[in-house]
Amino acid sequence: MQKIYFSIGELSKHTGCNVETIRYYGKIGLLDEPERTEGNQRRYVEADYKRLLFILRARNLGFSIEAIRQLIALSKHPDDPCGEADTIAHKQLAETRMKIARLKILENELERITKPCSGHKIHECKVIESLADTSSLQA
Numbered sequence: 001m002q003k004i005y006f007s008i009g010e011l012s013k014h015t016g017c018n019v020e021t022i023r024y025y026g027k028i029g030l031l032d033e034p035e036r037t038e039g040n041q042r043r044y045v046e047a048d049y050k051r052l053l054f055i056l057r058a059r060n061l062g063f064s065i066e067a068i069r070q071l072i073a074l075s076k077h078p079d080d081p082c083g084e085a086d087t088i089a090h091k092q093l094a095e096t097r098m099k100i101a102r103l104k105i106l107e108n109e110l111e112r113i114t115k116p117c118s119g120h121k122i123h124e125c126k127v128i129e130s131l132a133d134t135s136s137l138q139a
Helices: 008-015 018-028 046-060 065-075 082-115 127-130
Strands: none
Touching: 008 018, 008 046, 018 127, 046 127, 065 082, 082 127
């Protein structure tokens, strides 16, 4: 069976990942160093394509680079228990829930300061007035 090779541009096109990001993932060790042609052009294989999709999906779910590194290391041992992977995912879920809670607070505050705005003149603007109010700032 013949290997299918991708140039970095083709890998970028097939995954939607920027070329510089692919290079960065290689530089920090998330992607293995690809084979090179005699002209020193990178040649990626299907495993690299699948690994990049894994990384991109994990990034879209908010996983940190370090968490992705750990998950990749775990994936190299398919017969091991998955408790550590579950722990990493549960930690990400908890962090996501905390971000959502903070965003809800932000949403409520923005709603509060935009609701009374009459839209007439800046000197009457409740948005500007609310943002300029320093009485609620903590030292």
